[in-house]
Amino acid sequence: MLILFFIAPAALCLVCLAFRRRVVNRIALLGFALAYAAGAVLVLIGPAFFLLPEELRRYFDFDSLGKLFLLTLAAVNLGVSGYSLFYLANVNLSREKDTLYTISMLLFLVSMTGGILSSHLGLLWVFVEATTLTGGMLISVERGKQALEAVWKYIFICSIGVALSFIGVIVLSLGSKSIGSLFFADLYAGAGAINPFLLKLAFAFILVGFGTKMGLAPVHAWLPDTHSEAPSPVSALLSGALLNVAGVGLVRFHPIMTGAGLEPFAGTLLLVMGFLSLLVSAAYILSSENYKRMLAYSSIENMGIVAIGLGLGGPGLFAALLHMVVHSFAKSGLFLTTGNIHRLAGSKQISDAGALLNRDRKTAWLWILGFVAIAGLPPFGAFFSKYFLVGAMVSRGLAWLAVPLFLLLAIVAFGMGKSVFGMAWGRYRPRGERDFVPEGAAPAAAGRRLSVWAYLPPAFFLVLLLGLGLFIPDFVTRLITDARNAFVAVGR
Amino acid sequence: MTDILAVILGTTMLYVYATSRIEGYLKILALQGALLFALVLFDFASRSVFETVFLGAEALGVKAIAIPAILFNLVRKNEVRREIEPSLPQFFSLILSSLVFAFGFIISFWARRLAAGLAPLAFGVSISIIVSGLLLVMSRKKIVTHIIGYIFVENGIFLLSLSVASEMPFIVNLGVLLDAFTAVYLFVVFSNRIQRAYDEDRINALQNLKD
Amino acid sequence: MTVFLAGCAAVAGGALLALAAPAKLRGVVYSIGGGAGLGLCAAAAIPVLLSCEPATFTAALPFPFGPVGLALDPLAAFFVLILSLSNFTAGLYSIGYVQTYPAAKSRLYYPALGVLFLAMLLLVAVRQAVAFLFLWEIMSLSSFALVAFEHEKEETRKAAIYYLVAMQAGFAFLLTGFVVLTHAAGGVDFSAFPAVLSGGGPLAAGLFLILFVGFAAKAGFVPFHTWLPRAHPAAPAPVSAVMSGVMIKTGIYGLLRLIQFMGNPPLWLSCFILILSLLSGILGVVYAVAQHDLKKLLAYHSIENIGIIGLGIGVGMIGLSLGLPAMAFLGFFGGLLHVLNHSLFKGLLFMGAGSVYLQTHTRNMEKLGGLAKAMPKTAALFLIGSLAISGLPLLNGFVSEFAIYLGLLRGLPGAGAGRAVALVLSLAGLALIGVLALLCFVKAFGATFLGLPREQGRGAARDGEPFGLIAQLVTAALIVVIGLLPRLTLPLMTGLVSGFAGAAGDSPVPALDGIFSSLSKGFLVFAAAGGALLGLRALLLRKRTVTETKTWDCGCQRRSGRLQYTAGSFSWIVRGFFAPLLGFRTRVKTEAGPAGLPPPVIEAATEGSDAVERLALKPFVKAVRTFLKFFSWVQSGNTQQYILYGIVFLTAIIILIFGLGG
């Protein structure tokens, strides 16, 4: 399995570099996405096959958490790769760039997979750092002033953040001398023996560092810039997968705090960051004029929800994990849809992208349903993560937190809904019988047809979300519950 | 000996604040790389051979030679000479960095009781280098300086990991190397491209994306 | 239960087939499904209402739901009956209404309508919190889609978003309330809830209030009503009829379930419901009087009628609290019957208003008039609705209001000072609501249908296609039947209401039966007298000349529709009584005129603003906005500043750690 997840993409990169042909790139991208998904399913249903020495295997852990996010990542990647067909066909990159895009995509995927599966704090950190680098390459595929600025902010701020989290790792290793290992399993087992003072310090650094990658306020500031400037499939990957990687890091780290009896401290910090994130996104989503930025703020909001769930611990962890999965799908779908909208409207301004229902019905419905999913309305999955989150608040005796939560969520929903529906709806001017032309739409844009690859991937995500909303499949529940129980048990 | 080297390392940061010449910064980078190399060598006893070789190679090869060399090249080519108008006046930043240095000593003093197997002075100095590096990022306006500041932070972290005498796994060292790559990547790819795209080498140019 | 599920399936099937059917047949297909649904649901519900034997069913659903119990008890059956009836008439009316829109646009109309009704039908039957919340949101969402049907209009867009946010805000209360409730009860099934809520104490009362706010936001109780006058006018007429007629009643349904859980509510809570309902009723009708927009007027009347329903429930609750089963019976009877009645006459009125809108393309009464000549059938049906909503005798509105009055009277003997004052004031308040409604509908009916057209060209209207008229006729027939023979409602509702009021002691049913037959006697006398007088008149005029001429109008013979008394001026005096509430404002548009002279006025209009909106909502929103604006420096685009956030935050944590660690 590890060969499939790590060696194969590296080999594919070399192949792509060797050929530098568009066809090869496409085959590599799509083929690997399928293989990856198949691998993830295989890992789920059977034991992972290893052909590697024990020494190396120790560093990767196919536990429930790993399986859950491996599956999520596989699904997101499948959709994004499919959409890349449409995207690449449209932007017409040079052959070199095309190859660069493919390679970066593969490497980005590798680094994220590593981050999800690492069972070692140091290795986790390395992979998180690697995502910064590979992600940066991916964002800057389409050159342009704005993209450049976005990449600069992404790499520079994230690098400093990750550097800070490295200080956290060092401080932790200082405090856990008696354990002498950075494997999570060992850290959990010996959590009680870690110097609590240094552990708190380490957690602070790691929280800020991983929080930066995860997009938690107040270290979120790079996120709107980057997500709005990246190409749509990349935005989808950044928002739908990358944020999870840092989130998984925090999920894995959190039990150490619980084990050391520092849960109140860690929980409070996470709650503070979570609510700050909600606040920031509420403040900006209301006045957002760029639909991709709007989605980026929504990502901050959702990561805030995840942080709140983590901070609550116990049942909150369940909500957080479910929300991470659901957010991945919903946000990937939405970001992919922005690609369609951008293609139709030729602009990222909300004001330019009106009357979608009359321009392209399918895109408009994907857009609307995506919003419905992300806003936590049934029949999509986020409804339940919200429900469980409030349940966690109540069971922790913090029911009053629901007041600011819902107030901020309502503001976000209003700000986002206003823009989303403002774009979907619009006036039509009858021209002849039963024939509308959207007002303000360029005639050329009205006639533009998008390929099936533009609709299929977002629709795929919506189907997944619908599945999670109508009934959460048994294996997903089991995975989440197992993951939760594992970490809660460690905390006891 | 570790302590002496650490103090020297810290002192170099003072020079950074005293000068506004970019090339001066780069020389300091090279010097710090060399000093870190020396530190690795002097701490030989507590590490495995493999690790010492790896760390030494990284300090000497990457930190002392490769990065400064690439940067020299770049700076010459782009004719970036000095940091012209720092947000913080030179004099104040010098005072500030002295204070940070002093603060590092306080930390070392405090860190003596913190944990066994910790080189307190190196620990304190590394903190002060990290803080100074961040300060450099915050107070200067040239993109190049920002990257250099980031590398100072990395050097501080390198020193920090050395000061914690516990065995840092190989993996972690790999990560440090990766950080260095990031720096180079940032440098080479971006400062070139930004220069070309914006006709300017100051961070103010990169303020278009906002709400 | 199988029959009920088959009914739901019929509704859903109609909606699905409508999606596939050709554009012209969509409505017909939906209505056939709706008719089958009505038959099946009635077949399931009426036996339950008569026998009070609840039918149950448990669906084993996967994880987030778990086992979901469905039960058709009398309360659920009562609502199922109303819902399926409304579904049928709305579908029938939609045939003609929706056909006026382009086919591509109407494709999703029927499925959305079907989902809305399916969600509501299941909502009242479901007995488990998770599924309840889920269906609640589905209901909000599908109705939102229907409100946004005419999304090409700016006004509709705004209203739809407003509606969505209001529903989400209300839902937040429901969600929180139910989560706390399930946590306290240790289970999500409704059967576990009475144990928590009936115990009394602050938790029960607090939960009741939280959940009540959630339900009140849907029902449109003041001060949670502000979405109503926006969403209802924006929606297509059949949707307005459904929303106002039945959807907001799901809030009432929730309230009734809460009361069931609670068993014996504390007196202060009952009084709270009573007072809030009175306030809703009075404010609703006062705002309605001030409206020129026909559908907005009807929307405000929904608030009023929710107030009347709430008044009945409040009376019933007070009866429960005080241990007066007769009072409780009458209160709940009136409240529940008014739920049915309101769904009928409000549906009828919205359909009538929709026909007027389709024909004249305006909802502004100041531009209408004289439509009775052009649309006599619609006018006659609208008149029936108007009389019914004003609570006048012979029609159904009177019966339910009468029962509430009786309930109030039953509480009076032996009352202490506080109760006496409260009940007598409620009596007067209900009378005030009634008389204001009367004024309002004289105005609405008169300004729309009577007199002369106020604008040229608006008079060229027709009665519209037959399906819509049939839908209205069916509704009107039910209104008249219930109104003339109120005794018929007793067998259907006795079991249901006794379930709430408790059947201890002497049952008020025989007495009520007698009163109802007396009512019918009075109606008979009226009919006889009216018939006799009309006959006399015909006899007298048979040999006399009846001259047709212009309106005399005190000799002022310039016949022009524009000179008529307008709806605005008709309500002018009453608006003066309630001026502080209404915040009426005159908006004058001027243009630059000759220097030295006041600028000529080119347009002047008056508009009222909702006191709740003006005094509470707007300042709140403004405060939130100001608060959020406080953070506008965050995303400055400056990288250094961004890094600084992290450093400051980290430093703060470190200082905190040092502070804590000592």
Next chain:
Amino acid sequence: MNAVIDIAALLVMPFLLGGIMNRVKAVAAGRRGPPLFQPFHDFLKLLRKGEVVSRTTTLVFKLAPCLSLAAVVAAALFVPLSRGRAFLEFDGDFILFAYFLGLGKFLGLAAALDTGSSFEGMGASRDASFGVLVEPALFLLLGTLAFVTGRGSFADLFRLADGHGTLSLIVLPLAGLALFLLILVEGGRGPVDDPATHLELTMIHEATALDNSGPDLAFIQLARGLKTALYASLIANLVLPFCPGSVLPVVVWLAAPVLVAACAGVIESVLARTRLTHVPQLIFVMTALALIALGSAVFLAGAGAGGAP
């Protein structure tokens, strides 16, 4: 026997009361005045005439006068008459009484709007608006009586004598005064309205019937007279319980309306017509009286002075 008296009285009273009022006014003004039964002659004359109907109007205009009168007739069923009994009694019958009158009012107002005349619209607006003030006051009053007596039917509400000593002494005059005001307002008498004026801008009731003629106008006038008679009967019923025997009540019941009409006539001749904008204040006095009645009833009941348990 009583039923015959009741019906006969209800047939005569509507015309007689109007005649008395006009006669009193004339006498007060120093004239002889028209015969007492002049309104009856007018009525018969109108019945014999043809009609002039506006082309603007619809069926509503033609049906309204008859149905309004029918509504008042139906309302008469529930009013306690001589000996304090009504034709039809049941709990809450007074609500049906008030709502039947409301039905009549709705139809009358709709008919006024049907003509398209701005004067009739104005009259209808005023009529409706002042009615808004009357109705709650009436219910407040009746509610107070219901509280005091603990009964639910119209006739029973007025049986105050049965052991409500002090209470009835206070409530009775207040109730009587309020009902008297009601007669002035609903009957369209001064100082609220001026039946003699034909200044269109100040009319209330007359304005709503400007376009009616012939039998329709006759029915409208009869309906108004009958309404006045019914209210007057209510005032009479306030004192009936204090009259023992079987003949005295009937005499009192017949005499009281005459007295009321005379009082109304005197007031109309003595007081000037109130400015239209001040009419609401005048009507609101009714509410105030009812509130005082309620307050004192509640207080006395609480103090144990009343008979209410």
